[in-house]
Amino acid sequence: MDFDLSDEQRLLKESVDRLVADRYDFESRNRFRSEPDGFSREIWAQFAELGLLAVPFAEEHGGIGGGPVETMIVAEAFGRGLVVEPYLSTVILGGGLLRHGGSEAQKAEILPAVAAGETTLAFAQVERGSRYDLFDVATTARQDGEGWILNGEKGVVLHGDSADRLLVTARTGGSRRDRHGIGLFLVDAKAPGISRRGYPTQDGMRAAEISFDNVRVGPDGVLGDPGGALLVVERVADEAIAALCAESLGIMDRMRDLTVEYIKTRKQFGVAIGSFQALQHRAADMVVAIEQARSMTYFATMMAGEDNAAERASAIAAAKVQIGRSGRFVGQQAVQLHGGVGVTMEYSIGHYFKRMTMIDTAFGDADHHLSRLAEGGGLFKAA
Amino acid sequence: MDLRFTPEENAFRQEVRGFFRDNLDPALRAKLVAGHHFSKQELVDWTRVLNAKGWGVPHWPVEHGGTGWTPVQQYIFLEELQAFPAPAPLAFGVNMVGPVIYTFGSEEQKTHFLPRIANMDDWWCQGFSEPGSGSDLASLKTKAVREGDHYVVNGQKTWTTLAQHADWIFCLVRTDPAAKKQEGISFLLIDMKTPGITVRPIQTIDGGVEVNEVFFDDVRVPVGNLVGQENKGWDYAKFLLGNERTNIARVGVSKERLRRIRELAAIERIGEEPMIRNPRFREKLAAVEVELKALEMTQLRVVAAERTREKGKPDPASSVLKIKGSEIQQMTTELLLDVVGPYALPYAPEPDADAHLSNEPPIGPDWASSVAPTYFNWRKVSIYGGSNEIQRQIIAKAILGL
Numbered sequence: 066m067d068f069d070l071s072d073e074q075r076l077l078k079e080s081v082d083r084l085v086a087d088r089y090d091f092e093s094r095n096r097f098r099s100e101p102d103g104f105s106r107e108i109w110a111q112f113a114e115l116g117l118l119a120v121p122f123a124e125e126h127g128g129i130g131g132g133p134v135e136t137m138i139v140a141e142a143f144g145r146g147l148v149v150e151p152y153l154s155t156v157i158l159g160g161g162l163l164r165h166g167g168s169e170a171q172k173a174e175i176l177p178a179v180a181a182g183e184t185t186l187a188f189a190q191v192e193r194g195s196r197y198d199l200f201d202v203a204t205t206a207r208q209d210g211e212g213w214i215l216n217g218e219k220g221v222v223l224h225g226d227s228a229d230r231l232l233v234t235a236r237t238g239g240s241r242r243d244r245h246g247i248g249l250f251l252v253d254a255k256a257p258g259i260s261r262r263g264y265p266t267q268d269g270m271r272a273a274e275i276s277f278d279n280v281r282v283g284p285d286g287v288l289g290d291p292g293g294a295l296l297v298v299e300r301v302a303d304e305a306i307a308a309l310c311a312e313s314l315g316i317m318d319r320m321r322d323l324t325v326e327y328i329k330t331r332k333q334f335g336v337a338i339g340s341f342q343a344l345q346h347r348a349a350d351m352v353v354a355i356e357q358a359r360s361m362t363y364f365a366t367m368m369a370g371e372d373n374a375a376e377r378a379s380a381i382a383a384a385k386v387q388i389g390r391s392g393r394f395v396g397q398q399a400v401q402l403h404g405g406v407g408v409t410m411e412y413s414i415g416h417y418f419k420r421m422t423m424i425d426t427a428f429g430d431a432d433h434h435l436s437r438l439a440e441g442g443g444l445f446k447a448a
Numbered sequence: 449m450d451l452r453f454t455p456e457e458n459a460f461r462q463e464v465r466g467f468f469r470d471n472l473d474p475a476l477r478a479k480l481v482a483g484h485h486f487s488k489q490e491l492v493d494w495t496r497v498l499n500a501k502g503w504g505v506p507h508w509p510v511e512h513g514g515t516g517w518t519p520v521q522q523y524i525f526l527e528e529l530q531a532f533p534a535p536a537p538l539a540f541g542v543n544m545v546g547p548v549i550y551t552f553g554s555e556e557q558k559t560h561f562l563p564r565i566a567n568m569d570d571w572w573c574q575g576f577s578e579p580g581s582g583s584d585l586a587s588l589k590t591k592a593v594r595e596g597d598h599y600v601v602n603g604q605k606t607w608t609t610l611a612q613h614a615d616w617i618f619c620l621v622r623t624d625p626a627a628k629k630q631e632g633i634s635f636l637l638i639d640m641k642t643p644g645i646t647v648r649p650i651q652t653i654d655g656g657v658e659v660n661e662v663f664f665d666d667v668r669v670p671v672g673n674l675v676g677q678e679n680k681g682w683d684y685a686k687f688l689l690g691n692e693r694t695n696i697a698r699v700g701v702s703k704e705r706l707r708r709i710r711e712l713a714a715i716e717r718i719g720e721e722p723m724i725r726n727p728r729f730r731e732k733l734a735a736v737e738v739e740l741k742a743l744e745m746t747q748l749r750v751v752a753a754e755r756t757r758e759k760g761k762p763d764p765a766s767s768v769l770k771i772k773g774s775e776i777q778q779m780t781t782e783l784l785l786d787v788v789g790p791y792a793l794p795y796a797p798e799p800d801a802d803a804h805l806s807n808e809p810p811i812g813p814d815w816a817s818s819v820a821p822t823y824f825n826w827r828k829v830s831i832y833g834g835s836n837e838i839q840r841q842i843i844a845k846a847i848l849g850l
Contacts, residue, residue: 066457066520068449068752072450134449325848339850342841348848349840360745361738366453383738430835436727439734444707444741 068330068363072222074134080115080161081142086161087438091145091413103263103271104150113182118156121164133304133369137311137362144315147413147420150225151185151269157308158223158301166249166297175230175251177284186275187228187254188297189219189275197429199234199298200244204277206235206291213237213287215250215280217221226263228254233277234298237291250295251286262280266421276426299374302428303381307369309424310362313388317355320399320417324348327403327414341444344402351395356390379441382434388424398420451748453520460521464528471497472534479561479712479823481708483818484841485656487573489615495537495727504566505542512550512558513566519754530700531707532640539695540572540609542567548684552676556636575605575619575638575662577686581839586629586682590664594671599636600621601644601667607832611647611660612751614640615808624679635681641770644668652828654821655797682685689834696766696833697773699744705780706737712787712815723787732786736779743772762847767839772780774829780822791816 070078071151087107097105112118120135122128129135140206160179163172178184195201204217224230231254239246254261258280262325263273289297325348328339338344365384371377396418400407403414410416425431438444453461472494479486498504507522508514517525531537546565549557564570581588590603601621611617617638624632638645644667649657676684710733713724723729750763751809759762785792791812810817844850 066453066748066752068749070449320802321848322710325850329850330701345844345848345850346837346840348850349843352847353768355772356746356765357739357742357772360742362453363449364741364745366449382736383741386735386738387742425575435731435734435738438738439727439730443710443730443734445703 066190070138072191074138075083075224077120077131077220077328077364078138080144081117082145082386083138084111084115085142085146085148089148091147091416094147094149094416098269103224103265104227104245109150109185110182113180114150116180117152118182119159121156122176122180123164126172127180127366128189130448131365133307135367136304136308140223140308140311141315142318144293144312144317144420146320147269147316149415150263151187151227153305153308154188154224154228154258155179155186157305158188159228159230159232161301161304162188162249162288162297163251165300166294169250169284170285173252179419184229185224185227186230186232187222187273188227189225189231189233191220191222192218193220195434198242199302200247200299201242202236202247203241204233204235206237206248206250206282208237211284213248213250213282213291215252215282217277218275219275220276221266222275223266224271225254225275226261226444230254231259231275232288233365234294237278238398239292243293245297246292247298248291249288250282251282251288252282256280256282265424268423269416294373299378300366300448303377304369306381306385306428307362307365309427310358310365310384310388313392313421313424314355314359314362316417316421317351317392317395320395320414320421321351321355322401323414323417324351324399331404337389347398347402351398354391355396358388358395361387375441379438380436381445382429382441385429385434386431392429451745453524456522457524461524461528461647464525465532467501467503468528468532468534471501472532474533480535481704482815482840483822485658485847486535491535492571492843493566494535494600498537499622504537504568505546508542508546508562508566509550512546519751520748523751524692524829527700530698531704531723533701533704538568538571538610540574540618541568541570543691543695544574544688545572545616545637548618548675550690552635552684554672554675557673557675561637562805564593570615571610571613573608573611573614573640573662575608575617577607578604580608580725583835585685586633587623588620588633589731589754590598590619591625592622592623592634592669595668596657597669597671599671601636601638601664601669603664605662605664606650606659608647608660608662609658611640611662616640617662618675620681620685623681625677627679630682631680631686633681635675636669637675637682639668639673640663641815642669652825654825655658655733655795656821656825684717685722690766697741697743697747697775698745699773701779702740702743702773702776705784706740709733709780709783709787712784713815716789728848729786733783736783739772739779740776743769743776746772764842767834767842767846770833770839777825777829781819781826784819785823788813788816790820792820795820 116129117139119128120131124130158373163175179259206213206215231252233250235248237246237248258278259271266272329337331338361384365381368377368380399414406412407414471748476490486553498793505513506515506517512517545837549561592599592601619636619638620633621636622632623634646663648661650659651657714722750765794811796817
């Protein structure tokens with residue numbers, strides 16, 4: 066039982082914290098968002114230089130061989146800075162799918178370029194109507210000689226408009242909600258037959274609706290078993306959720322700090338409003354919610370690498386429930402305690418609130434995971 | 449960072465669990481599971497079993513009978529004790545007055561009292577709260593006036609848990625009425641057999657009697673029973689309350705309650721199905737489990753930080769433990785109430801635990817009778833030990849600097 070970081074982890078934390086503190090203030094973020102891809106290529110290159118894009122990859126693929134704790138450190142710092150660059154879509158999701166599902170050749174081709182900041186990735190998974198069920202896939206992949214032909218529509222593909230490569234779930238067999246018969250395909254985002262409609266998201270990032278119209282994929286474009294990709298997708302979704310928990314923690318810590326600073330400075334009736342007990346108790350309740358979220362982030366981080374899929378799934382589901390609930394509570398309190406400025410675009414707290422709110426809809430909201438957890442028999446099974 | 453227990457810690461857990469299995473009377477365990485009270489003698493006997501094993505006061509310094517366990521081992525022991533469930537040694541002795549005596553007491557006090565606490569030769573109760581001094585404890589009025597070799601104590605204490613069994617009471621008394629309120633308080637040990645002490649029971653809404661009022665009318669206490677220095681009692685009280693808060697999350701208790709809820713929800717039915725299959729019910733249950741898992745990790749974070757924390761300074765995070773821990777304990781009592789349904793209604797005053805049980809069969813299922821009383825009784829947990837509102841004040845001040 067040990068909650069301390071190793072020396073290497075502490076160094077990583079110091080460097081990413083410093084980068085966010087020095088380069089990622091609120092005004093810079095607004096500037097990055099208005100660049101053509103909706104994020105800063107320059108900052109992305111800096112992430113690469115610091116090795117942040119290499120964190121989870123093996124050394125032979127240009128990585129630094131970090132685990133869930135290293136990812137947590139980076140994601141938490143990015144949450145505090147409200148970073149808009151495609152870290153989740155490229156490194157955690159795309160990189161994770163390749164790491165767990167890709168062939169040696171695929172990994173060797175893509176991962177070093179990801180780590181170097183030269184290639185960005187996006188995960189085309191959600192469909193209209195699939196909601197949070199990873200197995201609900203209507204997009205088809207039809208075998209054609211040695212290769213495959215993709216047809217279908219994917220939605221809210223995070224950073225899908227700027228990504229160089231797409232990872233796509235598509236059905237190779239079975240019916241729409243079967244767990245079997247799902248394949249995972251790696252395609253060039255500019256391949257013929259792909260059309261992408263990009264748009265800004267509520268939380269300051271970008272996403273795309275992507276349609277696949279007879280898109281040809283070569284035999285080297287399928288990851289692993291063409292009918293058995295769901296297990297890899299679930300594993301990577303669990304890792305993504307752990308990273309989202311850490312990002313949320315960074316966001317919540319920042320929301321607490323901004324709020325406390327605000328109520329210590331803002332004066333009404335001749336005194337700082339933070340001297341009022343009604344406000345103090347709201348702030349104290351934020352602390353309680355955040356500490357519970359911190360604990361579950363650690364738990365999710367510890368369990369993200371667990372090989373027993375059922376144990377991992379229930380732990381990750383529990384963490385997402387806690388993050389969803391804490392995040393909603395903390396965000397709403399933070400806005401309320403800021404008063405009017407809390408609902409303005411020019412003040413940062415509202416932007417933290419928006420990102421926090423949208424994280425709940427990523428890979429299943431609190432209700433979704435609560436019912437998953439309950440169906441699976443809960444967290445404390447008979448010892 | 450590795451949040452798993454080491455193989456040695458897991459082996460220790462098995463050793464503790466095995467000892468409870470082999471040494472705790474199954475009938476006493478069954479009483480606890482059913483939510484019934486146990487008798488004074490049962491607790492004394494069990495404490496002596498633990499003490500004979502050397503586990504009576506595990507967290508005390510080794511020279512006073514402690515085990516030298518790491519903070520993690522202490523945590524595992526306590527969690528196992530609560531989750532088994534086995535009766536916890538009386539907190540007023542082992543967690544409250546004991547540490548005050550070995551930290552601030554005289555040599556005579558240490559030699560006389562500490563072994564008697566560990567072996568439960570004395571039953572202790574706590575004389576802090578007064579009718580006019582609840583959350584504002586330092587406003588207490590019970591006074592002690594020095595007359596030669598004695599203090600003469602007059603006043604009233606209240607909410608005195610299990611004073612009806614007590615041999616001794618540790619009291620905060622005012623020895624300097626002129627000083628600032630925190631600075632005129634002393635810490636006295638008082639023999640409950642001293643003339644002038646009257647105990648009056650207070651019945652709580654569950655129908656039980658576990659708290660009392662204690663009246664002091666010209667009670668003569670030898671000056672040798674003063675702990676530490678006169679007028680420094682508030683410092684000792686703060687030390688004591690800090691210790692009280694470290695175990696306030698009671699994770700093991702809630703784990704045991706959730707296990708019980710699952711067990712009973714598999715028996716009780718909604719329509720054709722066991723309650724545990726009802727989606728609404730099981731999601732409510734899962735939501736409490738999530739909070740409890742988070743609390744457990746929060747508790748372990750506090751335990752892990754103990755290595756580096758200054759002695760006697762409570763972690764402000766323990767206020768988080770108090771708030772969440774009490775809320776979760778209360779939620780488990782609500783869930784049990786949901787499970788039992790209409791048979792929560794019959795009111796059967798619990799016979800005195802020392803008296804012979806009657807031969808009358810219980811009304812309704814035999815697990816039902818304690819459920820509503822426990823729900824009613826456990827409203828206390830967000831009130832005692834510094835109410836949850838006081839904890840929010842501590843967080844606002846000590847953590848947020850408001």
